[in-house]
Amino acid sequence: MDEDEPLPSYEGLAAAFAKAKAEKERDEAQGLRATTGNAAAANKQGEVHFKASHGILIAFFSWILALHALGIYLFTSGFLLTRLVLEHRSHCSVPPIDVAGSYTPGSPDAGCWHPKTFDKAIVIIVDALRYDFTIPFHPTEPEKPRHFHNSIPFLYDTAVKHPNNAFLLPFIADPPTTTLQRLKGLTTGTLPTFLDAGSNFAGTAIDEDNLIEQLHNASKRIVHLGDDTWHALFPGYFESNLTHAYDSFNVWDLHTVDNGVTEHIFPLIHPSNTSQWDVIIGHYLGVDHAGHRYGPEHPAMTAKLNQMDDIFRRMVDQLDDDTLLVVMGDHGMDAKGDHGGESDDEIQAALWMYSKRDRFGRSSPSYNIPPATAKERPVSQIDLVPTLSILLGMPIPFNNLGAPIEEAFIGPKGNDFQNLATVSRLTAAQIHRYQQEYTRGKGLDDTTRATALSLWDTANGAWTSLGGSKRSTHDQLHHISSAFLAYQAETLSICRALWAEFDVPRMLHGVQILALTLLTLGLYARGLDGERAELTPILLTRGIIGTLLGAGLGMGISFAFSQLPREHVVIYTTAVGSIAGISTGFWHIRRRLVSPLPNSIWGWVCVTVTVALSAGFAANSFTIWEDEILLHFLCTFGILGALSSFRQKNSIDRALGCYHSILFVVLTRIASLSRLCREEQMPYCVSTYYASANSSTSATWQLAIPYTVAFLLPNFIRSYYKGTRNFQGSVVTWFDFALRFGLLLSAAYWTLDTADDGDWYPGYGEMLKTTKTIIAQLVFAIALAFGYSTFAWSKPFLNIETKTRGATSSSDQVVADGGTSSITILGYANVHGSRYAFLVTMWFLAITLVQKPMGAGAIGIAWWQIFSLFEIIDTNKLSDTPVGPVVLGLLGSFHFFKTGHQATLSSIQWESAFIPLRTIKYPWSPLVVVLNTFGAQILCAIAVPAIVLWKQPPKKKGLLGDVAKAIGTHILFYAVINLATTMWAGHLRRHLMLYRIFSPRFMTGALVLLTVDVVAIFIALGGARISFLSVGEVFGWTG
Amino acid sequence: MSTGIQEPQKPKPSATPIDILNNDTAKIYTHIHPILVLSLYAYKFQSIVAEPVPALSESLIWLGILQIAYAAICLPPTGGSAAPVEKKKPGEKKRAAPSKIESGVNGKIIPAFLSLVVSVAPATPLLAGILVLFGAPITTHHAHTLLCAAHISLLTTLPLVYVHGVNGETWREIIALLRPIDEVYGCMIGTVFGAWLGAVPIPLDWDREWQKWPVTIVTGAYIGFAVGKLVGGTVLKGKKIMFD
Structure with missing residues (x-):
């Protein structure tokens, strides 16, 4: 009390007391005066209380994460297609139908069901050998051949010059076009189901009947060389002393696998060693890796194809008369050299068969020239299974659905229709036997395959009417063969439809869980009045009780009704129980509930944008153009x-x-120039992310981008700290030294990478590789190890300045009177915001490293935009509205596209796993790929707490609750998107574009939601704890 | 949006909604005008789809004439009240009569024409810039984008400049959506919102000729203009937009 006025009356006393109390509270709130009484104890209590509240928030959001995971799991397990795998095996002595003529089946040496043609076989797989690589380039317009054209002419030339020794055909893969899936198809003859597609990182043994097992059981000695995926699929089937397997995922490495195969295969083919084996399987990966690394339009592809060409010439020279040589691609590659999807370029591989003796033929002379495009006379990849089985005298694997390839059975004169009809009948009969078992196993009736059965009867009738007589005409036999093949084709199409079989109850229950969780989260994030940190404990407790009751109930039900699927029932009741539990919690605090619907234009815009985006995912066009829509919304x-x-x-x-808003828009537009177009956006989109549309490497000029980011961006972002005088203490070291150094190192990494790619310094490749890996690890160390230590131990970014009286000080500093001088706390205005936002800058560095040069620019812009957004939110006083968290959601989704990604499988930048490591190491390699893929969403999720902390007074009450609200809203945004994409994928499950558009978007949405959940809980909310403790240590705790 | 619009708490004298002139011609023409504008667009639509640049240029002239007519006939000029010309002294009656056309040209057409120049010249590049920010092509289609911006600026800013002049503070209020809603302001908000919504059909895979740039945007702007004018002049007249 400075003014000592006389206070005579009672009212005067009361007023003076009130004034003094108010002053004290104000001072305390500003942290200038230590709380009186047992201040230390109260402070300690405040800290304990904060830690407890924080822990409960972490638990609550983890529980939301668990519900999301359960819902997504339940939906996914019903949505991703499943197929009943039959254990049946074909046996050499048991043909599927009476064998025609005088042939006695049952001897592997002569041929199990049909006389064999070859004793031995060399099967070479050239990964990603696209059909148009193998045929001559005939420009339709004055167009120059690309690097991948005319580089492997040997296959075509032999097929044209020696049609009886060789043929070349388009070889169509069933999507997904991943190697593991393809190998399953190529050995079992069945169709892939989507569920298997995800297991490419960890292949599992094939437990169906397959060609390799049949060969093994017939005591054939199989040698395998190359891609080690084979060993995961067929463990123990290969001759261990001759087999050499190589790691298949190091896509940086173009030569190790190929040189290894070549080194070991030629000695084996040498006449002195041919007695050691019966079948050799060689799997070359160089073409595929060149595609992944450089794209098909690159000199490295030419070199690789030339190398393959040379290898096949040498193989043919050494081949003996009774050995069959097969060369094939397991899939193609898209314009950038990636694969996984179902576009034409990805499914069109090539198949070439060669024999020294005249074994092959064409039914028409016009077929002597291999098809000019893959649309003419293509064969399916599963057709290889019956073809190879019969040629080698093996029984056709039980589950095969493929057809024999005409060229292999028509005979050198092109007229052996007797043979063709016989093998077609055998194949069809095995398919018929398989279908009978499958129908029985599934408990299906015959209505679905009524057409197929009538085709079968027709074909059999035609065969019986001939009575197997030798004098039947070519036309009759040709007709019979066609009839059996018609049955095969019809069955195949039925199976394709049948195995698109969805478990609808699981999908519905998954969607229900996601929807109920969304409502819960929506009510929590937007429908609670007052401090969330106080209300969370009751919700969490009720939720846990509900979870336990639900789980118990589910167990009870599944024991009582054993015919119900237990896992499904327990998951569903657990999730519903926990949501019911939390609902009682909401009922308990019903006085604190308010309408979660927005009450301002800002709020409605947020809702409209989120709902419009979600609704748009029902249309393939809006899904395809999501990047442009996000630009529009931002x-x-x-x-x-x-x-x-x-x-x-x-x-x-x-x-x-105004300045920051306009900056935000302009930056959004600049970032939008970085594009990686998906196939469906063509021709209205030009990719700029890589050097060209046919490449997956960066152009040299793009290296300037990370350097620009390193030199300029730290200065720009620093100004957001300097504006409130928070550029103090360890943050100075960080921005001016560590961050800039880290960014420069990251730029250096990409320079070395380009040098290595472009072979700028021949002979130093190994040194470049080692150096760049070390640099990458160093950047991670700066970003995360050094960054987190600084973040955890530094004081708030403040400084205290003493000035003599009279000196003017800015209004946002606190001034304490001290006689002739005043004390100013520099940076007081943004203690919380500046302290927390440090975390964003650390993760920015880590994420920048794993983005390609163009992506570094995009992520840098995202970083800048995040800080501009803080200012926009602050100057417009919007921290209580959903604007900040929703715009961050849009921004994260937008920059996902700007860092060279799309909602497609083929746009995943797998090679980013090798940025800090030279080999695959779990769990780090998948984590780096996640950091590359969802880097933008991760960065934005980390920034969420700063939205509500930016420029808030240090001791403002309820800040932790505000952080919870913002995080809840941010997760809500992604949860809405996820629910929408899930529902659309389920609803449109028969849509033509399901696998191309809706299913990948659903998977992206689900993965993004789970990633953002984890990041928001453990990095953002976890980081907020460190930041709050640091501020609390200086300014004390409010009750 | 309805919750965001409330009655003004303290209507300042400078921020009252604009009323159209209080004469029969104005009252009738104000309803005919949006019909004429939409008819013009509907008439030109086929040629705009076929050849956007020449067709948009030509219809721009017609739109300018219609908008000048609208401003001159229906709207009070800057600083003027709703009924400025009715003050006649008894003795001047005869002298005023021969100059009626002249004063009509001097007092209405010329200001309206000036408004056109003043509004379109700065607003077109500005709006074109905003269109580019929203995703219009940067390197191609410049004429298309500029013409689209010119149409929007004729629809939005010409009447506003005519009634409000070029006062900085007034324009801050206009841009900040702080003015009470009236017919002219409704035109602006409706046109901009319509143009915004016009982007929606562009990505759809319907393969229609009219999906090309910038047909849908211009269409949305025209429809938004008519709707905004109608709603702004009737239901929402005098209301203010509240953000929070």
Whole structure:
């Protein structure tokens, strides 16, 4: 009390007391005066209370994460297709139908069901050998051949010059076009189901009848060389002393596998060693890796194809008369050299068979020239299974659905229709036997395959009417063969439809769980009045009780009704129980509930944008053009921010708000120039992410981008700290030294990478590789090890300045009177925000490293935009609205596209796993791929707490609850997107574009939601704990 | 959006909604005008789809004439009240009569034409810039984008400049959506919102000729203009937009 006025009356005393109390509270709130009484004890209590509240928030959000995971799991297990795998095996002595003529079946040496043609076989798989690589390039217009054209002419030339010794055909893969799936198809003859597609990182043994097992059981000695995926699929079937397997995932490495195969295969083919084996399987990976690394339009592809060409010439020279040589691609590659999807370029591989003796033929002379495009006379990849089985005298694997390839059975004169009809009949009969068993195993009736059965009867009738007589005409036999093949084709199409069989109850229950979780989260994030940290314990407790009751109930039900699937029932009741539990919690605090619907234009814009985006995922066009839609929405928000800033009364707020809003929009547009187009966007989109549309390497000029980022961006972001004088203490070291150094190292990494790719310094490749790996690890160490230590142990970014009286000080500093001088706390205005936002800068560095040069620019812009957004939110006083978290959601989704990704399998940048490591190491390699793929969403999720902490007073009450609200809202945004994409994928499950568009978008949405959940809980909310403790240590705790 | 619009708490004298002129011609023409504008667009639509640049240029002239007519006939000029010309002194009656056309040209057409120049010249590049920010092609289709911006600026800013002039503070209020809603302001908001919504059909895979740039945007702007004018002049007249 400075003014000592006389206070005579009671009212005067009361007023003076109230005034003094208010002053004390104000001072305490500003942290200038230590709380009186047992201040230390109260402070300690405040800290304990904070830690407890924080722990409960972590638990609550983890519980939301668990519900998301359960819902996604239940839906996925019903959505991704399943097929009943039959254990039956074909046996050499048991043909599927009476064998025609005088042939006695049952001897592997002569041929099990049909006389064999070859004793031995060399099967070479050239991974990703696309059909148009193998045929001559005939330009339709004045167009130059690409690097992948005319580089492997040997296959075509032999097929044209020696049609009886060789043929070349398009070889169509069933999607997904991943190697593991393809190998299953190529050995079992069945169709893949989608569930298997995800297991490419860890292949599992094939437990169906397959060609390799048949060969093994017939005591054939099989040698395998190359891609080690084979060993995961067929453990123990190969001659261990001759077999050499190589790691298949190191896509950086173009030569190790190929040189290994070549080194070991030629000695084996040498006449002195041919007695050691019966079948050799060689799997070359160089073409595939060249595609992944450089794209097909690159000199490395030419070199690789030339090398393959040379190898096949040498093989043919050494081949003996009774050995069959097969060369094939397991899939193709898209314009960038990647694969996995079902576009034409990805499914069109090549098949070439060669024999020294005249074994092959064509039914028409016009077929002597291999097809000019893969659309003419293609064979399916599963057709290899019966073809190879019969040629080698093996029984056809039980589950095969493929057909024999005409060229292999028609005879050198092209007229052996007797043979063709016989093998077609055998194959069809095995398919018929398989279908009978499958129908029985599934408990299906015959209605679905009525057409197929009538085709079978027709074909058999035609065969019986001939009575197997030798004098039947070619036309009759040709007709019979066609009839059996018609049955095969019809069965195949039935199976394709049948195995698109969805478990609808599981999908519905998964969607229900996701929807109920969404409602819960929506009510929590937007429908609670007051401090969330206080209300969370009751919700969590009720939720846990509900979870336990639900789980118990589920166990009870599944024991009582044993015919119900237990896992499904337990998951469903657990999730529903926990949501019911939390609902009682909400009922308990019903007085604190408010309508979660927005009550302002800002709120409605947020809802509209989220719902519009989600609704758009029902249309394939809006899904395809998501990047442009996000650009539109982000600009809308920026322009609205500018309009809103114009409304501010304070002219500084107005100017700052306008500046940052316009900056935000302009940066969004600049970032939008970085594009990686998906196939469906063509021709209205030009890819700029890589050097060209046919490449997956960066152009040399793009190396300037990471250097620009390193030199300029730290200065720009520093200014957001300097504005409130928070550029103090360890943050100075961080920005001016560590961060900049890290960014420069990251730029250096990509320079070395380009040098290595382009072979700038021949002979130094190994040194470059080692150096760049070390650099990458160093950047990670700076970002995460050094970064987290600084983040954990530094004080708030403040400084204290003492000035003599009279010196003017800025209004956002706190001034304490001290006689003739005043004390100013520099950086007081943004203690919380600046302290927490440090975390964003650390993760920015880590994420920048794993993005390609163009992506470094995009992520840098995202980083800048995040800080601009903080200012927009602050000057327009929007921290309580959903604007910040929703715009961060849009921004994260937008930059996902700008860092060279799309919602497709083939756009995953697998090679990023090798940035900090030279080999696959779990769990780090998948984590790096996640950091590369969802880097933008991760960065934005980390920034969420800073939205509500930016420029808040240190001791403002309920800040932790505000953080929870913001995080809840941010997760809510992604949860809405996830629910929508899940529902659309389920609803459109018969849509033509399911696998191309809706299913990948669903998977992206689910993965993003789970990633953002984990990041928001453990990195953002976890980081907020460190930041709050650090501020609390200096300014004390509020109750 | 309805919750965001409330009655003004303290209507300042400078921020009252604009009323159209209080004469029969104005009252009738204000309803005919949006019909004429939409008819013009509907008439030109086929040629705009076929050849956007020449067709949009030509219809721009017609739109300019219609908008000048609208401003001159229906709207009070800057600083003027709703009924400025009705003050006549008894003795001047005869002298005013021969100059009626002249004063009509001097007092209405010329300001309206000036408004056109003043509004379209700065607004077109600005709006074109905003269109590019929202995703219009950067390197191609410049004429298309500029013409689209010119159409939007004729629809939005010409009447506003005519009634409000070029006062900085007034324009801050206009941009900040702080003015009470009236017919003219409704035109602006409706046109901009319509143009915004016009982007929706572009990505759809319907393979229609009219999906090309910038047909849908211009169409949305025209429809938004008519709707905004109608709603702004009737239901929402006098209301203010509240953001929070």
